[in-house]
Amino acid sequence: MWFLEWLETTSLAVWMQSSAYAFPAVEVIHVLAITLVFGTIAIVDLRILGLAGVERAYAPLADDTLRIVWISFVVAVVTGLLMFISQPVTYVNNSFFIAKIVLIALAGVNMSVMEFVISRTRDTWGPGANSVPVAGRVCGAISLTLWTVIIFCGRWIGFTMFQIPNF
């Protein structure tokens, strides 16, 4: 807890708290980044599930798209951290914030299983709705579900952080 209280006093945190434009600007970039994280992950997941883009083999599509996923994810994490340090103790006490972080971690585990275990045969997953093995499709479904719930949790943080609802 003392670490969180210390974080709140750093000059970066104070800037986030006191500047009129810092928090809104960071939040806007965060929203742009998370919509891209969700949207690009959805492109890959929908391909895995055979619901979209099935004329294309899996590997080139995944390679193209996952680049964008990582870049947007990094931006989302950096902007998220900046918002976090403005009120660390309050965020840590918000159930939706905790839920969001836990779910993101789970999504990371799910993605690692997909990338490092199941994807060993990815070069054989050609065009067609059923080219991705069942295990991969389970990961894809879990991923899409988790990230949808993560977006909902994120929105609910804004509604539950303050006494007066901040939409």
Added chain:
Amino acid sequence: MENFAISLSETALSQMIQNSTWIIPAVQSVHILAIGVLFSSVLYLDLHLLGIVGRDSSLAHTRDRFRGWVIGALIVLVATGTLLIIGEPARQLLSAPFWTKIVFLIGLVYTLVWGFRRLAPLEAGAAFSPAWARPYAFASLFLLAGIVTAGRLIAYV
């Protein structure tokens, strides 16, 4: 506009939304998911136009793969957006960022229609890197970012 906002806020639907704790955040969340679909679709097509992604597939395929999602996402955005306006009429209709967002949205729809029209005759397998790719990509992404920015600023201004 003020009178319209007031009378909207007195409708049964508006009252129901206002008195609920979960409808607005839920509708906003769906709104955000649809932005995700729109943003990633527009970005992906733009990147393929610029030759940065999709080298193994044809531009015609990318166009066809994303067109339905772009249209669907825009429909969901208008529907959820309408619900949000009905739920908080004054907050949207009397907001400068809100109207800025609408202007940008009209610009985006025009740009997307313009781009898809030019891509329409393209056949599978045809190579295509037009001179208008860069300005089109810039315009579509700038307008999209502008919509999202203005949308978020509704809460602050």
